[in-house]
Amino acid sequence: xxxxxxxxxxGGFGIGLTEFGIVGLLPEVAGDFHVSESVAGYLxxxxxxxxxxxxxxxxxxxxxxxxxxxxVGLMALFIVGNLVSAVAGSYDVLLVxxxxxxxxxxxxxxxxxxxxxxxxxxxxxxxxxxxxxxxxTVANVLGVPLGTFLGQQAGWRxxxxxxxxIGVITLIGIQVLVPRGTESARTNxxxxxxxxxxxxxxxxxxxxxxxxxxxxxxxxxxxFTLTKVSGFATTTVPWLxxxxxxxxxxxxxxxxxxxxxxxxxxxxxxxxxLAVVMAAFxxxxxxxxxxxxxxxxxxAVGLASAPGLQVRTMTYASDAPTMASGANIAAFNVxxxxxxxxxxxxxxxxxGYVAPLWVGAGLALAGLVVxxxxxxGRGTAPSQxxxxxxxxxxxxxxxxxxx
Numbered sequence: 001x002x003x004x005x006x007x008x009x010x011g012g013f014g015i016g017l018t019e020f021g022i023v024g025l026l027p028e029v030a031g032d033f034h035v036s037e038s039v040a041g042y043l044x045x046x047x048x049x050x051x052x053x054x055x056x057x058x059x060x061x062x063x064x065x066x067x068x069x070x071x072v073g074l075m076a077l078f079i080v081g082n083l084v085s086a087v088a089g090s091y092d093v094l095l096v097x098x099x100x101x102x103x104x105x106x107x108x109x110x111x112x113x114x115x116x117x118x119x120x121x122x123x124x125x126x127x128x129x130x131x132x133x134x135x136x137t138v139a140n141v142l143g144v145p146l147g148t149f150l151g152q153q154a155g156w157r158x159x160x161x162x163x164x165x166i167g168v169i170t171l172i173g174i175q176v177l178v179p180r181g182t183e184s185a186r187t188n189x190x191x192x193x194x195x196x197x198x199x200x201x202x203x204x205x206x207x208x209x210x211x212x213x214x215x216x217x218x219x220x221x222x223x224f225t226l227t228k229v230s231g232f233a234t235t236t237v238p239w240l241x242x243x244x245x246x247x248x249x250x251x252x253x254x255x256x257x258x259x260x261x262x263x264x265x266x267x268x269x270x271x272x273x274l275a276v277v278m279a280a281f282x283x284x285x286x287x288x289x290x291x292x293x294x295x296x297x298x299x300a301v302g303l304a305s306a307p308g309l310q311v312r313t314m315t316y317a318s319d320a321p322t323m324a325s326g327a328n329i330a331a332f333n334v335x336x337x338x339x340x341x342x343x344x345x346x347x348x349x350x351x352g353y354v355a356p357l358w359v360g361a362g363l364a365l366a367g368l369v370v371x372x373x374x375x376x377g378r379g380t381a382p383s384q385x386x387x388x389x390x391x392x393x394x395x396x397x398x399x400x401x402x403x
Contacts, residue, residue: 055106
């Protein structure tokens, strides 16, 4: 794999650490700024909303610019956002810093996914995207414990200072290691948006919402499941979440390899497995050993879908992949919000602490129906020009039954 992918992966790690590293520090932040726990939680939900907005609007704004320069500019925005967070003198300023940093999140992954896929041969696109997303999955594994540990030892601001340094290193790495030639086609915004007239693009976006909603539907409230149902001590929860993160790391790369072979077949299998894993978790959550296994599998199967979802969307919008990729990143975050909201409704309805897992299973099952229907149906195919540029990847999807 090209060394430039390492710089993209480091950027993914820094962004993931920004998103998840503050989770374990919310009590300290709430205490410092004298706000309630729920208000402190807006630092996370506000971040996710900003990601979704930035993934669409900022990606559209940079769609005609040189992709390497765009990535450098996005990392500069990321650095500014985290620097503001590190020196914030009030809760409002910290929230602004989070929002600024989050704006680059979706655009970085949408543009970066296109750059990563352009750096490799057609039959390696899934693996290249998986490597870039690998930085995000490493942040899932290490972000919460490392961010919490550093913040508890040196103050919560130290975590944001560390992330700022990571951003600077990433910016330099992209400038030095990412090759020139990964430039956007000189298309206008109207042609970029035209890809949303294609049914298969909407199949991919819908599937992304359901896939990530299925995972987050259970994960958002997993601490309650682990302590109230499985019987684990509260102090063990962060380290059990590391186990989930290890699963996401494994699943991301396995999913990338599977997507290289057959995108649609991989997604059908992953969604079926996710529904089974979430349901099995709900049924066996009272057993500690079964819970540990299920937590690992939930992370592995859930994140295994990410590379395939990106590749599928970009294949059916190969003449405007950056915009479609941005829409897919936004869909991931809409799915996060949907899963958390539905899981919360299930809890509020008194259905028990395993109810969010059943919500996740239901969303995964709905995703299976969507991708299976999209495979068998006669959705809008890429243009002849786009199909020719897709090469082996498009041929692979044709073999899988996508039209």
